[in-house]
Every structure is written in structure tokens, then in C-alpha cells.
Amino acid sequence: MSNLNGSTADLRSVFLGVYSSLKSELLNDPAFEWTEGSRQWVERMLDYNVPGGKLNRGLSVIDSYNLLKDRKGLTEEEVFLASALGWCIEWLQAYFLVLDDIMDNSHTRRGQPCWFRVPKVGMIAVNDGILLRNHIPRILKKHFREKPYYVDLLDLFNEVEFQTASGQMIDLITTIEGEKDLTKYSLPLHRRIVQYKTAYYSFYLPVACALLMAGENLDKHVPVKDVLIDMGIYFQVQDDYLDCFGEPEKIGKIGTDIEDFKCSWLVVKALELCNEEQKKILHEHYGKDDPAHVAKVKAVYNELNLQGVFAEYESQSYERLTNAIEAHPSKAVQAVLKSFLGKIYKRQK
Numbered sequence: 001m002s003n004l005n006g007s008t009a010d011l012r013s014v015f016l017g018v019y020s021s022l023k024s025e026l027l028n029d030p031a032f033e034w035t036e037g038s039r040q041w042v043e044r045m046l047d048y049n050v051p052g053g054k055l056n057r058g059l060s061v062i063d064s065y066n067l068l069k070d071r072k073g074l075t076e077e078e079v080f081l082a083s084a085l086g087w088c089i090e091w092l093q094a095y096f097l098v099l100d101d102i103m104d105n106s107h108t109r110r111g112q113p114c115w116f117r118v119p120k121v122g123m124i125a126v127n128d129g130i131l132l133r134n135h136i137p138r139i140l141k142k143h144f145r146e147k148p149y150y151v152d153l154l155d156l157f158n159e160v161e162f163q164t165a166s167g168q169m170i171d172l173i174t175t176i177e178g179e180k181d182l183t184k185y186s187l188p189l190h191r192r193i194v195q196y197k198t199a200y201y202s203f204y205l206p207v208a209c210a211l212l213m214a215g216e217n218l219d220k221h222v223p224v225k226d227v228l229i230d231m232g233i234y235f236q237v238q239d240d241y242l243d244c245f246g247e248p249e250k251i252g253k254i255g256t257d258i259e260d261f262k263c264s265w266l267v268v269k270a271l272e273l274c275n276e277e278q279k280k281i282l283h284e285h286y287g288k289d290d291p292a293h294v295a296k297v298k299a300v301y302n303e304l305n306l307q308g309v310f311a312e313y314e315s316q317s318y319e320r321l322t323n324a325i326e327a328h329p330s331k332a333v334q335a336v337l338k339s340f341l342g343k344i345y346k347r348q349k
Helices: 008-026 036-049 056-069 076-104 124-144 150-174 187-213 218-245 265-273 276-285 291-303 306-326 331-344
Strands: none
Touching (some): 008 036, 008 056, 036 076, 076 187, 150 187, 187 218, 187 265, 218 265, 218 331, 265 276, 265 291, 276 291, 306 331
16 A cells, blocks of 8 residues: 555655656557657756646645545555556647647746747647647556546546636637737636636646546536536636736736736736726736736736625635535545635635
């Protein structure tokens, strides 16, 4: 038995060990005739893009499975399989981010240049994104093919990928250059973008993987899905808030939502609360890449006390989510959902 009540650092190192083992299988995949050059390329691409983040999504699969099993420890095989599913989510995230950065013409990601900006990579990154996406079914086939929930896993990943790509599409077509129009922005639009683009793969997917491993039928857990999607929306509102009011040294990046004309919760809320004069300022200055314009927008945010409005939203969300979690009949499922909520409530980064 492997006890997971050790430190987070221990779990992280076990998790990273599984990455090395999955990577080695992929670099020797018998479906392709490898050359030294191709193997080196894929290994460098994987190391650059897959394990560099906070790994929250992947680690959540192990945490959730451990809580669902409600035992003091998992077998080594269970830890390996839960880790493998966690890495499939990290691979999915890497695939989205590599392509996302090209679409947004971004410069940095996780404190280093975006993959497509690395010398000699350029647009080869598009194919690398496709490879990352194709590694997921390879991992699932190798380790889960004999499991009774194999088809459900494939179905789950396909479904969530479709939802995420569709959310990205709404986000992209809403910010088309030359068609910047703040009147399109509303809370329902913000909610739809976030629900599809972030909440499904970041919140629902890790728990759904753990539920399938625990032998559960996902169709019977729609209330769990609803709570997790709601949590994902709350998480993104926090993100929008930190983009503007967070400290760059804490959040690890400088926020650019105002310059990028993003459908941020802050601008949507501001449009809802402002007077005609303030609305005029927002329409005139939002989405312009110049510190003077950004300052004008932030001044309106401060006049409307959006920090106070957010604090109110945060406490209401916490109360609503806690009530929904406590209404769930299963104590183990409650523990999983409470663990998620505990990690994000009042976060600073």
C-alpha cells in the first residue's frame, strides 16, 4: 500500500515519476519508426510544455480518488493509474496552451517564451499541439484498455475537448479585431465562455476521471458536475479579478485583460453598475494597448468599488457552493468537492 497522507512534495515527486515513465513509453511507441532526431524533438517538446505548470488538475485526480476510496492508502497500481489520468489532463492542457498562445500571439507562458517563439520551432508548434492531443488516447489505450470504464474514459476526454474548443471559439469570435463592441458583453456571455473554455476541463474532468476509476456511472453524478462547473466559474471570476487587482509577483504574470478587450467579469460588472459618463469612458478606453487608456478603465473600476463588489460575490459564491456540497448524500463526494473549494477560496494567485 502506498500512503498518500505524506507531504504534497512526496505526492508531486511520485506524480513526476509517472510522467517520466509515460514519456518513455511514448518515445518508444511501436506505431511509429523513430529516428534519433524525431525522438529528441518530441522529448524536448514534452519537457517544455507538459510538466511546467502548477499541476493542480493532474494531482486533483489522485486526491479525489483517494477521498472517494476513503482509505488510508492506495495500492501502487491505483496511484499509477490515477497519476496517468492526471497526466492525460496535463497533456490536454498543454495541447490547448500551445495552440492558444499562437492564436493570441502571446509572448510568455509559465515564465518562459511560448513554445512557438522558441528558435527553430515557429509554426511546427501547430503539429506539436496535434501530437500532444494524440498522445492522450495512446496513454489511455496502453493502461486502461482492459478496464470496464475504458470507453467511458475515451468518451469523457472527447466530450470535454469538444466543450473546451467550443468555449475558445466563442471567446475568439467575441474579440475579433475591428469589431470591438462592448455592448456584446454581458454576464450570460461571460458565464458561457468560462463554463465551456475552462470549467469542464479544469474542474469537472479530474473528478470525473476519479469517479470512473472508482466504478461510478457519470450519468448518476449530474449534481456533482453542476457544482464543479459553478466552482470553475467562480475560479475564473477570481482570475479576472486578480488579472486587474492581483500583485504580479504573486500571480506570476502581468494582467492584460483590459488591453486585450477580454470579456472579463470586471468589465461586465462595471457596465452593469456604471452611469452614462462612466459607460462612455469604458467604451472609449477598453481594449486599447496603452497605459493611459488602461488607467482610465481602472479608475472607473475603483469609482464603482469593484473590489467590494467582488468581495461580496466571493462570499455569496462560497455560501452557495458550500450549501450545494452539503446537500450531497455521499460523504466521500462531499469531501472531494470541499477539498476543491478549499484550494481556491480566497486565493491570491
